[in-house]
Amino acid sequence: MKTLVWAEHDNAALKDATLATVTAAGKLGEVHLLVAGHDCDSVAQAAAKIAGVATVHVADDAAYEHPLPESVAPLVVELMASHDAFVVPATTTGRNLAPRVAALLDVMQISDILSVEDERTFTRPIYAGNAIATVTTSDAKLVITVRGTAFDKAAAEGGSATIEPVSAAAQGQDKASFVSSEIAASERPELTSAKIIVSGGRALQNGENFHSIIEPLADKLGAAVGASRAAVDAGYVPNDYQVGQTGKIVAPELYIAIGISGAIQHLAGMKDSKTIVAINKDEDAPIFQVADIGLVGDLFNIVPELTEKLA
Known part of the structure; x- marks a missing residue:
C-alpha cells in the first residue's frame, strides 16, 4: 500500500x-510526502531526511504559497491515482x-485515528474520548486524519x-483566495509540541490574574501556556490558548492544570499527557480523577509560592 502524507509547513520549515503522521502512515505501507508551497526547497530537503519516507512529491508554485484546501485538494486527487491512502495530521x-x-x-473519511490495527482497520475516539471505536472501511481509497x-x-x-517535482495546474482559485493572516507570535513553545504546559481556568477570575499567576510559572519552567474553554470564553486569553476537544489536543510530558475543574471537553484534549x-480548591473537581498529582488549595496562594521556590 502506498500512502501519501500531507506535509504541513510554512514554506520554511516542517x-x-x-512527523507523527509519518509514523502512522508507515504502519500502512510505503510512505510518500506531498510538499505543496512556494519557494519551499528547504522544506522538501528536510522532508527527504525524515526516516521512513521513500519519496517526496514537491509542488512548488506561487498558487500554493498559501495552500488553500480548495487549491490543494484537486492536486491531491490527481496524485491519489497512484496512491492508496491520503493521511494528514488532525490539525x-x-x-x-x-x-x-x-x-x-467519493469515499468516507476516517477521522482522528489513535492506532492502525491493519490496512483497513483503525481505532478512533468517540464521546469526547470516553469510548474508543474500532472502524473498518471497504473504500478503495483511504482518507485519514491522525x-x-x-x-x-x-x-x-x-x-x-x-x-520528485509535481507539475499540476492549481485549481480552486475562483472559489477561495488568500486575503491575509494574523499569526500570534510568542517566545514560548508552541502548545501542540511543548514538553511542559501550564494551563489556567475560569477560577483565575480575570485576565490580569491569569497573566500574573500563570505566566511567571510558565516562564520559570520554560513551558507553553494553555487555557480551558471557560477561561477563553470569559476573555482572559485569546482562543489560540484553548486546550480541549474544541481547541488543541496536547500530550506534553508535564501538564499543570490550575483552577481547571476538568470538563469532559477539556479532558479530551489533555488526558494523554505523561x-x-x-491545583484546585474543590477536592471533588473531575480534574483530580485523571491527575497523577493533585493539590487541594487556593491557587492564589499556592501558585505564587510554587513559582518563588523554583530555581
Missing part, C-alpha cells in the same frame, strides 16, 4: 505534526483539507527519500 489545516479530498474521491499525540514522532534525520498536576 511542522512537528508531520486545523489537515481537518480543512481532508474532507474536500474525501468528497472528490491524532498526533497518539503516535511517536518519526526521526527528522536519517532518511534519504527521492525528491504527568498531570492539578
Whole structure:
C-alpha cells in the first residue's frame, strides 16, 4: 500500500505534526510526502531526511504559497491515482483539507485515528474520548486524519527519500483566495509540541490574574501556556490558548492544570499527557480523577509560592 502524507509547513520549515503522521502512515505501507508551497526547497530537503519516507512529491508554485484546501485538494486527487491512502495530521489545516479530498474521491473519511490495527482497520475516539471505536472501511481509497499525540514522532534525520517535482495546474482559485493572516507570535513553545504546559481556568477570575499567576510559572519552567474553554470564553486569553476537544489536543510530558475543574471537553484534549498536576480548591473537581498529582488549595496562594521556590 502506498500512502501519501500531507506535509504541513510554512514554506520554511516542517511542522512537528508531520512527523507523527509519518509514523502512522508507515504502519500502512510505503510512505510518500506531498510538499505543496512556494519557494519551499528547504522544506522538501528536510522532508527527504525524515526516516521512513521513500519519496517526496514537491509542488512548488506561487498558487500554493498559501495552500488553500480548495487549491490543494484537486492536486491531491490527481496524485491519489497512484496512491492508496491520503493521511494528514488532525490539525486545523489537515481537518480543512481532508474532507474536500474525501468528497472528490467519493469515499468516507476516517477521522482522528489513535492506532492502525491493519490496512483497513483503525481505532478512533468517540464521546469526547470516553469510548474508543474500532472502524473498518471497504473504500478503495483511504482518507485519514491522525491524532498526533497518539503516535511517536518519526526521526527528522536519517532518511534519504527521492525528491520528485509535481507539475499540476492549481485549481480552486475562483472559489477561495488568500486575503491575509494574523499569526500570534510568542517566545514560548508552541502548545501542540511543548514538553511542559501550564494551563489556567475560569477560577483565575480575570485576565490580569491569569497573566500574573500563570505566566511567571510558565516562564520559570520554560513551558507553553494553555487555557480551558471557560477561561477563553470569559476573555482572559485569546482562543489560540484553548486546550480541549474544541481547541488543541496536547500530550506534553508535564501538564499543570490550575483552577481547571476538568470538563469532559477539556479532558479530551489533555488526558494523554505523561504527568498531570492539578491545583484546585474543590477536592471533588473531575480534574483530580485523571491527575497523577493533585493539590487541594487556593491557587492564589499556592501558585505564587510554587513559582518563588523554583530555581
